[in-house]
Amino acid sequence: MSTQPIEPMPRPLLRAAVRNLPGYVPGRRAATADVAALASNESHFDPLPSVRAKVLDGAERVHRYPDLSCLALRERIGTQFGVDADEVVVGPGSVGVLQQLLQAVLDPGDEVVYAWRSFEAYPILTAVAGGTAVPVPLLDNEHHDLAGMLAAIGPRTRMVLLCSPNNPTGVAFTHRQLMTFLEAVPPHVIVVLDEAYIEFVTGPDRVDAFAAYQRYPNLVVLRTFSKAYGLAGLRVGYAIGHPELAEGARRTSLPFVVSALAQEAAIASLDAGDEVATRVAETVQERMRLATRLRAAGWVIPDSQANFVWLRVSDGESHHIVETLAASGILVRAYPGDGIRITVADAATTDRLVAALPAPGFQPSATTAA
Numbered sequence: 402m403s404t405q406p407i408e409p410m411p412r413p414l415l416r417a418a419v420r421n422l423p424g425y426v427p428g429r430r431a432a433t434a435d436v437a438a439l440a441s442n443e444s445h446f447d448p449l450p451s452v453r454a455k456v457l458d459g460a461e462r463v464h465r466y467p468d469l470s471c472l473a474l475r476e477r478i479g480t481q482f483g484v485d486a487d488e489v490v491v492g493p494g495s496v497g498v499l500q501q502l503l504q505a506v507l508d509p510g511d512e513v514v515y516a517w518r519s520f521e522a523y524p525i526l527t528a529v530a531g532g533t534a535v536p537v538p539l540l541d542n543e544h545h546d547l548a549g550m551l552a553a554i555g556p557r558t559r560m561v562l563l564c565s566p567n568n569p570t571g572v573a574f575t576h577r578q579l580m581t582f583l584e585a586v587p588p589h590v591i592v593v594l595d596e597a598y599i600e601f602v603t604g605p606d607r608v609d610a611f612a613a614y615q616r617y618p619n620l621v622v623l624r625t626f627s628k629a630y631g632l633a634g635l636r637v638g639y640a641i642g643h644p645e646l647a648e649g650a651r652r653t654s655l656p657f658v659v660s661a662l663a664q665e666a667a668i669a670s671l672d673a674g675d676e677v678a679t680r681v682a683e684t685v686q687e688r689m690r691l692a693t694r695l696r697a698a699g700w701v702i703p704d705s706q707a708n709f710v711w712l713r714v715s716d717g718e719s720h721h722i723v724e725t726l727a728a729s730g731i732l733v734r735a736y737p738g739d740g741i742r743i744t745v746a747d748a749a750t751t752d753r754l755v756a757a758l759p760a761p762g763f764q765p766s767a768t769t770a771a
């Protein structure tokens with residue numbers, strides 16, 4: 402082995418945009434089975450039997466590359482939503498699809514407008530693709546400030562990212578709000594509607610993204626198999642959009658990035674739509690029960706339309722809650738400066754959570770705050 406000292410690398414090593422990137426913070430993972438992992442908005446159900454069978458069967462063929470074009474899955478998604486396969490992009494999670502799309506459309510310095518706080522990948526993906534982030538603060542009621550987002554669109558704006566229901570606040574906007582917004586957006590600006598949690602929406606005037614897309618070809622609908630479909634570990638999501646945009650986003654993909662297991666499991670999940678719907682209904686039921694219990698305990702929470710609930714708390718209170726819950730084997734997700742997100746699981750977990758959750762209004766003492 403060489404004993405030569407390692408020469409320091411010449412600087413700067415990294416692009417400034419990458420040097421300044423905030424890291425993606427994953428939810429804490431459960432180390433043991435008795436820990437309730439409520440920090441990542443995963444499905445708490447085991448894989449569906451039909452999906453599990455497909456994955457096990459697919460294990461026989463993992464020495465082969467998958468279908469690069471994901472054609473069977475794109476066709477199946479097309480059938481599901483009444484679009485052509487050439488309007489569908491499949492990627493490694495919807496976050497991967499969004500990255501492909503940003504890389505396909507952004508020139509250096511192009512602006513991406515999004516609400517904040519929202520999904521934490523948006524600023525990261527925007528910076529990596531060379532874009533400039535234009536975050537627009539949420540309103541006090543946790544809704545997107547759609548008027549403010551419209552006002553933020555300027556000559557350099559290439560894309561607007563909408564998230565409904567919004568992660569981490571759970572609030573969804575209505576179809577009418579979406580249509581009013583799209584009508585006002587210049588047609589050359591791409592609007593990506595991230596619907597990672599759309600299956601859990603039960604509120605009135607639910608967004609019909611595909612109807613909106615028929616009217617506004619600058620709309621791209623982003624969806625995932627990670628949440629309601631329970632395939633977070635397989636990494637598969639998709640977007641539906643204008644064929645030219647979809648083709649661009651397919652071109653910026655790494656080759657073979659969606660495994661055959663993921664493609665087949667996604668098709669099997671769409672085929673098992675009734676079973677998925679039953680699970681979603683159970684989660685929604687539990688979300689309502691959890692929200693009722695939290696409000697009864699004095700919490701003021703927004704109306705979540707997703708598979709999680711949101712507590713807006715100070716950092717001091719947030720720290721206290723996270724640590725108290727962790728001591729009871731419950732992991733939740735803290736967002737410094739904003740609050741805490743708690744994923745909905747089953748009734749027993751709700752009961753455990755509500756029993757362990759400190760009452761609202763905790764004030765850190767001078768010593769704990771220091």
Ligand SMILES: Cc1ncc(COP(=O)(O)O)c(C=O)c1O
Nearest residue numbers: 494495496520568597625627638
């Ligand atoms: C709003 C939103 N969009 C997209 C994603 C990405 O999901 P995936 O990449 O697993 O499809 C998430 C995951 O938490 C999310 O909350």
